[in-house]
Amino acid sequence: MKFSIFNGMPYGRIRMPGNRWPVPNRYFEPDQARRAVANCLDEVEMEDELGFDWIACAEHHYSPFNLAPNVTVLASALTQKVKRAKIAILGALIPLTGNPVRIAEEYAMIDNLSGGRLVAGLLRGAPYEYLVYNVNPAESRTRFEEAWDLIVRAWTDRMPFGWEGRHFHYRNVSIWPRPLQQPTPPIYVSGSSKESGEFAARKKVGLGLAFTNRPLAAEAAQHYRARCADYGWQPSVEQIVYQLPIYVGETDEEAFETVRPMFAGSTLTGGLVDANRLVATSGFFGRGDTKLVERFRNLAADEPRSVEEAVERGTVICGGPKAALKQIKRLHDEIGCGVLNLIFDRAGSPDKKIRSIQLFAKEVMPEGKTL
Amino acid sequence: MSVVIEEKIVELGGLPLHYREAGQGKTIVFLHGAGGAPPRGASFVVMLAERHRVLIPSRPGFDDTPVGDCKTLLDVVERMAEFIANIAPGKVHLVAQSAGGAIGAWLAIRHPELVENLVLSAPAAFAVRHGPPGGAPPPMEAIEKRLYGDSPSWTAPPSEEERRRIARNARENMGRFTAPEGNGDLKARLSEIAVPVLLICATHDDMIPEAALEPYQEAIPHCTRILIHGAAHEMPISAAPQWVKLVADFVDRGEYFVVNMG
Numbered sequence: 001m002k003f004s005i006f007n008g009m010p011y012g013r014i015r016m017p018g019n020r021w022p023v024p025n026r027y028f029e030p031d032q033a034r035r036a037v038a039n040c041l042d043e044v045e046m047e048d049e050l051g052f053d054w055i056a057c058a059e060h061h062y063s064p065f066n067l068a069p070n071v072t073v074l075a076s077a078l079t080q081k082v083k084r085a086k087i088a089i090l091g092a093l094i095p096l097t098g099n100p101v102r103i104a105e106e107y108a109m110i111d112n113l114s115g116g117r118l119v120a121g122l123l124r125g126a127p128y129e130y131l132v133y134n135v136n137p138a139e140s141r142t143r144f145e146e147a148w149d150l151i152v153r154a155w156t157d158r159m160p161f162g163w164e165g166r167h168f169h170y171r172n173v174s175i176w177p178r179p180l181q182q183p184t185p186p187i188y189v190s191g192s193s194k195e196s197g198e199f200a201a202r203k204k205v206g207l208g209l210a211f212t213n214r215p216l217a218a219e220a221a222q223h224y225r226a227r228c229a230d231y232g233w234q235p236s237v238e239q240i241v242y243q244l245p246i247y248v249g250e251t252d253e254e255a256f257e258t259v260r261p262m263f264a265g266s267t268l269t270g271g272l273v274d275a276n277r278l279v280a281t282s283g284f285f286g287r288g289d290t291k292l293v294e295r296f297r298n299l300a301a302d303e304p305r306s307v308e309e310a311v312e313r314g315t316v317i318c319g320g321p322k323a324a325l326k327q328i329k330r331l332h333d334e335i336g337c338g339v340l341n342l343i344f345d346r347a348g349s350p351d352k353k354i355r356s357i358q359l360f361a362k363e364v365m366p367e368g369k370t371l
Numbered sequence: 372m373s374v375v376i377e378e379k380i381v382e383l384g385g386l387p388l389h390y391r392e393a394g395q396g397k398t399i400v401f402l403h404g405a406g407g408a409p410p411r412g413a414s415f416v417v418m419l420a421e422r423h424r425v426l427i428p429s430r431p432g433f434d435d436t437p438v439g440d441c442k443t444l445l446d447v448v449e450r451m452a453e454f455i456a457n458i459a460p461g462k463v464h465l466v467a468q469s470a471g472g473a474i475g476a477w478l479a480i481r482h483p484e485l486v487e488n489l490v491l492s493a494p495a496a497f498a499v500r501h502g503p504p505g506g507a508p509p510p511m512e513a514i515e516k517r518l519y520g521d522s523p524s525w526t527a528p529p530s531e532e533e534r535r536r537i538a539r540n541a542r543e544n545m546g547r548f549t550a551p552e553g554n555g556d557l558k559a560r561l562s563e564i565a566v567p568v569l570l571i572c573a574t575h576d577d578m579i580p581e582a583a584l585e586p587y588q589e590a591i592p593h594c595t596r597i598l599i600h601g602a603a604h605e606m607p608i609s610a611a612p613q614w615v616k617l618v619a620d621f622v623d624r625g626e627y628f629v630v631n632m633g
Contacts, residue, residue: 146600149574153598159588162629164613165600171629172595 001332001371002238004054004088004341005047005357009040009074011064021128021271022062036067039350041081043357048082050361054119056088056341061132063272065345072106079113087114090188090208090241090341091121094151095143096133101173103147104154108179116180121208122148123190127279127296128272138283141195143167148189148203155184188241192220195286201227206239209335214314217242218335225336237338242331245343246317247352248324248360255319256307259346263307273299316346321363328364332371340368374420376411383453386439390428390454394420397622398459401425402451402471404495404605406518407433407540412527415607418615423622426463428454430474432544434536444548448477455485462487464622468607469495469579470545476557476587479564488567488625490618491587493576493604496554498583511538517577520603524611561590568594569621569628571614573602595629 012035014027044055057074060066068074075089087110092103103122111118124144130137146165153161153173160174179185191197191207197220200207207224209217221240228235249255280296295302304310311318314334317327331337342360347353376393391408393416401416403409408429409416419425430447432438441447451474455463464487467475472494479486511534529537568591572584588594597617602610621628 149600159585159596162595162597163600164597164610164617168600171597171631 001328001337001368002053002339003365003368004056004090004241004339005052006056006058006090006243006341006343007040007044007047007074007078008058008060008066008343008345009036009068010345011036011067014064019270019272021275022131023064023271027064033067041077043354044078045081046354047357047361048085050358051365052085052361054086054088054339054341055082056090056119058090058121059093059123059125061129072103072110075110075118076113079110079117082114082117086117086119088119088341089121090119090210090243091123091190093125093129094122094147095124095140096129096135097147098168100147100150100168101154101170101175104151105175107151107185108155108175108177111179111181111185112177116185118179118181118185119188120185121188121190122151123208124196125190126211126276127284128275130279130284131275136283137279139167140284141286145199148199152184152187155179188239191224192216193285193289193292194220194223195289197224198227200224201231204228204231204233206235206241208241208243208341209337210243210341212315214331214334217314217337221335221337237336240335240337241339241341242335242337243341243343244315244317244331245346246324246356246360247344247346248317248356248364249320250359252319252323255323258348258352259307259316259318261348262346263305263310317342321359324360324364325367328368329371374417376416376420381454381457383450383457384439386431386437387435388428388431388450388454389435390426390458391416392427393417393425394423396423398424398426398461398463399618399622400451400455400459400463400465401427402465402467402474403427403429403433404469404471405541405545406537407544409607410525410529410533410537412525412529413608413611414524414526415611415615417526418611419619422619423464424459426458430471432547433540438547441548444473445477445481447548448474448481451478452482452485455482464488464490466490466492466618467494468492469604472496473554473557476561476564479566479568480557480560483565486566488569488621489564490569490571490621492571492606492614492618493573493579494570494584494587495579496557496583497586498579516603518603518605518609520575520601520605520609523608525608558586558590561586562592564591566593567621567626567628569617570594570596571606571617572596572598573604573606573609574598574600575602576604578604593626 016027057071059071061069071089075087078087107120146167154175163170188206188208189200191200192212247255247259276296285292310316317324344353344357347356374393376391379390380387408427429436431441465475472491473496479489570587588596599610599613606614
């Protein structure tokens with residue numbers, strides 16, 4: 001199994017009354033942002049040295065938990081700090097932009113800047129992201145598929161071309177540079193929904209599962225593998241990525257007590273839950289995904305209420321090294337994932353986060369890599 | 372403005388040549404594919420004719436036009452040159468679909484005095500044709516889905532009589548005009564095409580592989596290639612709004628076609 005570590009460049013705590021989304025940027029403090037940036041860039045160097053296989057980042061908007069609305073800007077910085085691991089962009093939200101060719105160009109630049117170490121996530125995004133740039137969620141699927149085709153075409157076509165689609169229009173495309181990796185960098189799409197799994201199978205690309213739980217992820221991965229078989233191929237285990245938070249403590253007790261305060265209430269702000277509900281029930285998911293629509297109708301109610309419940313459902317890894325390894329093995333066995341994208345930001349303090357990462361790298365990752 | 376499509380006949384070399392005419396404006400000569408003149412309910416003709424004069428000749432051997440003494444592809448090319456010189460003197464905008472592509476390309480090579488610019492829409496000249504596999508031919512519905520895709524644009528869908536006409540055209544004319552010099556000779560002379568060329572390709576074309584379209588862009592000096600996303604082979608029908616938009620813009624604006632002017 002391979003291990004990816006997610007670096008969202010989190011801003012840290014803010015003192016804001018209530019739970020609104022978008023988070024008003026009146027709470028943005030430049031000094032705190034400077035520390036967030038410095039911490040992130042220091043940490044990725046350490047993570048690279050500790051042996052993580054991928055250093056990952058992602059695009060999210062209007063929120064302090066991830067200061068990377070343009071993920072390729074962050075990835076570009078990572079290429080100058082990370083010398084060995086792959087740079088995994090998981091990913092750009094391609095239906096949101098009006099310019100997929102720009103994404104193709106920027107990803108190609110990252111592949112060049114990193115010496116061919118880009119992992120290219122091309123994602124549809126969480127429902128609430130569709131409130132950011134005023135994109136109709138009912139068009140999400142067609143915008144995604146067209147943008148995907150256009151980006152891959154821009155990477156692989158060797159002669160200039162124009163594009164006349166439903167959503168995007170160009171008269172001249174011929175990107176420089178092309179990606180170093182041929183014919184394309186390894187591509188992943190998000191695949192919690194049946195339509196996404198079907199799409200990944202049809203395009204013969206990898207599947208990323210995030211913001212879900214182990215039973216749902218296992219179901220989605222099984223659907224993906226079955227559809228891949230229908231299309232005449234079998235994905236490698238590395239083509240299934242599962243993302244979740246993790247905290248590794250010295251002991252199980254210490255780990256659980258560290259993480260427990262974060263389960264005192266919902267980990268999602270009320271505003272974000274509302275935003276997700278509004279979009280998810282406005283045509284974001286396909287007709288066959290009623291289960292997902294119902295889940296987003298009341299996402300907070302679906303959240304685990306205790307660390308123990310979260311561990312049981314596979315929405316967090318928590319414990320001492322042995323317990324963490326056991327939970328990872330269960331995820332591997334039940335989902336069939338070959339890459340875990342791990343979020344270490346549930347530690348409560350920067351020091352504990354670093355300690356958790358180091359413990360994981362020393363006590364868990366070596367044996368985990370043998371799975 | 373409502374568009375009237377007229378059925379007309381012109382006598383060339385003592386033989387009738389049937390054609391359709393609609394609209395007013397810059398003259399577009401549409402060179403049909405292997406099925407002959409498009410179905411009468413194909414929306415693109417009306418859409419294109421709203422601001423242009425559209426001529427759709429049925430080439431020798433197709434529809435009601437007798438084959439006469441045409442034996443080679445170049446014989447047909449010369450007959451089309453004669454048609455243009457008679458019906459639309461001066462330069463015209465050629466729009467060649469699929470099997471019409473070789474005719475359009477040859478016209479631009481041999482009769483540049485007749486051609487303002489050229490649209491090649493999924494041109495078929497360099498596609499390798501496979502012999503029919505054993506067993507029954509695929510049902511008409513399957514062929515139409517390959518040609519027209521999931522969302523064909525009709526003012527009225529083709530009648531049974533029209534479907535039979537199209538099938539007959541394809542059956543009787545596929546390979547009929549293969550010239551001794553063949554399309555290899557055309558490939559060698561593509562670089563002689565001096566007029567601007569718009570090459571339109573369908574991303575979901577399972578009749579013409581992309582490799583068969585590469586020679587045009589490689590060889591023609593002023594060739595712009597545009598992909599219509601999601602379109603099936605017969606783009607004037609499978610993606611009529613996008614296809615008409617591209618063709619009309621190219622005809623109207625010439626080399627400024629590549630500039631977004633709102």
